[in-house]
Amino acid sequence: MYRSNGNFEAYSRPPKPEGVGDRRAYFVGSGLASLAGALFLIRDAQMPGSAITIFEELDIPGGSMDGILDRDKGFIIRGGREMEAHFETLWDLFRSVPSLDTPDASVLDEMYWLHKRDPSSNPCRAIHKRGSVLPEVTDLTLTTKSIEELVALALTREEDLDDKRIDEVFSDEFFSSNFWLYWATMFAFEPWASATEMRRYIMRFVHHISTLSDLTSLRFTHYNQYESLILPLVSHLKSQGVTFRYGVIVEDVLMSASVGKKHATQIQLHSRDQDERIDVGPKDLVFITNGSITESSTYGDNDTPAPVITDRGGAWSLWKRMAARDRSFGRPETFCENIPEANWTISATVTLLDDRIAPYIERLTGRDPHSGAIITGGPCSIQDSNWLYGFTMSRQPHFASQDAEKGGLNLQAQHVS
Numbered sequence: 395m396y397r398s399n400g401n402f403e404a405y406s407r408p409p410k411p412e413g414v415g416d417r418r419a420y421f422v423g424s425g426l427a428s429l430a431g432a433l434f435l436i437r438d439a440q441m442p443g444s445a446i447t448i449f450e451e452l453d454i455p456g457g458s459m460d461g462i463l464d465r466d467k468g469f470i471i472r473g474g475r476e477m478e479a480h481f482e483t484l485w486d487l488f489r490s491v492p493s494l495d496t497p498d499a500s501v502l503d504e505m506y507w508l509h510k511r512d513p514s515s516n517p518c519r520a521i522h523k524r525g526s527v528l529p530e531v532t533d534l535t536l537t538t539k540s541i542e543e544l545v546a547l548a549l550t551r552e553e554d555l556d557d558k559r560i561d562e563v564f565s566d567e568f569f570s571s572n573f574w575l576y577w578a579t580m581f582a583f584e585p586w587a588s589a590t591e592m593r594r595y596i597m598r599f600v601h602h603i604s605t606l607s608d609l610t611s612l613r614f615t616h617y618n619q620y621e622s623l624i625l626p627l628v629s630h631l632k633s634q635g636v637t638f639r640y641g642v643i644v645e646d647v648l649m650s651a652s653v654g655k656k657h658a659t660q661i662q663l664h665s666r667d668q669d670e671r672i673d674v675g676p677k678d679l680v681f682i683t684n685g686s687i688t689e690s691s692t693y694g695d696n697d698t699p700a701p702v703i704t705d706r707g708g709a710w711s712l713w714k715r716m717a718a719r720d721r722s723f724g725r726p727e728t729f730c731e732n733i734p735e736a737n738w739t740i741s742a743t744v745t746l747l748d749d750r751i752a753p754y755i756e757r758l759t760g761r762d763p764h765s766g767a768i769i770t771g772g773p774c775s776i777q778d779s780n781w782l783y784g785f786t787m788s789r790q791p792h793f794a795s796q797d798a799e800k801g802g803l804n805l806q807a808q809h810v811s
């Protein structure tokens with residue numbers, strides 16, 4: 395989809411690029427970025443699916459959008475997306491992906507129909523004092539000074555923000571506002587995070603300000619996003635002939651440089667104790683879209699904190715190797731070696747309803763957690779938690795197999811960064 399003036403170009407098909415049939419495409423990682431890239435290559439660039447290969451070091455696709463049933467730990471998702479109407483590229487992508495659950499519908503149709511029947515809203519955006527819904531929940535409680543600081547940040551040029559933190563551009567009264575509570579817990583900010591990033595979010599999500607307290611702007615899938623978005627997309631790509639190779643680490647991508655251009659010349663892989671080299675032709679394409687916030691994720695439990703491992707191979711090692719040879723690839727250490735400074739709020743996604751949990755959720759939300767409809771519609775944040783902890787309960791069951799597991803393994807899947 396190409397957006398220009400109006401929608402003249404949005405719905406037209408681009409002409410088939412010359413020579414596309416002679417090219418191959420390789421994707422490092424099977425996160426949403428790679429899966430989307432593969433689909434757009436097939437749909438818009440008319441590349442045959444059989445010319446596309448996706449390498450993934452894990453055993454499942456989806457990257458940050460994974461969904462796992464671990465026999466010991468239970469249902470695990472590393473992230474949950476708050477999606478909204480202005481995800482132009484995402485909706486363009488999923489209009490072309492057949493649903494696995496709803497016959498004769500795309501994933502977008504399925505979500506849209508569901509949203510019309512069961513629109514999202516959040517009846518308990520924040521609680522405090524061990525479970526009382528915050529009073530004046532719709533009031534953003536911003537003082538005149540805080541509003542001026544917000545406007546000033548939006549009007550400051552990025553290059554003038556240097557490496558400033560959020561708490562260097564706002565005063566104390568801003569951080570005690572409901573605006574900050576909602577903003578920080580919705581978009582995962584901490585006072586020590588980057589003011590530049592905060593500014594970008596203000597520009598990108600300014601239309602959310604009027605719905606910060608009820609989250610009616612959000613859109614949710616039927617099940618978790620691994621089952622409702624990733625699995626249909628992978629299934630569609632496979633039906634088009636795309637090759638998925640799991641358990642394969644891309645260790646290095648060699649490049650040659652000519653004036654103004656860089657070319658990948660070789661992909662170096664490691665899988666099952668075997669090294670492999672793939673030569674890349676001058677017309678071939680290599681996409682590396684890794685380096686996201688789940689790259690260093692590890693698992694803990696109620697008694698053991700998740701260990702901190704800044705570089706466990708894969709994404710960071712690949713990026714470091716490439717950047718060591720060519721500094722124009724940036725500074726990966728900035729992102730992977732400062733985990734405490736990149737920490738943000740913690741939230742849990744409740745997946746299994748048992749008799750201990752359901753009455754509490756019903757008292758807070760006024761909604762029946764067994765109804766199958768939207769329950770919290772996004773996070774319910776605990777204002778007086780030192781971690782700004784929060785929880786979400788999406789439509790239940792959140793995993794298709796959840797009912798079968800009921801009474802079994804676990805109560806919640808956490809998404810923690």
Ligand SMILES: Cc1cc2nc3c(=O)[nH]c(=O)nc-3n(C[C@H](O)[C@H](O)[C@H](O)COP(=O)(O)OP(=O)(O)OC[C@H]3O[C@@H](n4cnc5c(N)ncnc54)[C@H](O)[C@@H]3O)c2cc1C
Pocket residue numbers: 422423424425426427428449450451452455456457458459472473474475476477642643644645683684685686687688689707708709710712809810811
């Ligand atoms: C808790 C949480 C909340 C979020 N909330 C939102 C939200 O509300 N709204 C929103 O829009 N987004 C949200 N996101 C962000 C969104 O999930 C990510 O931006 C997106 O999924 C990243 O996709 P990706 O393909 O770029 O990377 P990833 O999903 O990280 O995929 C990269 C893949 O590459 C693989 N890989 C990496 N290196 C190698 C290698 N060398 N060899 C082989 N394989 C490799 C990895 O295993 C992984 O599968 C959230 C993310 C998290 C974690």
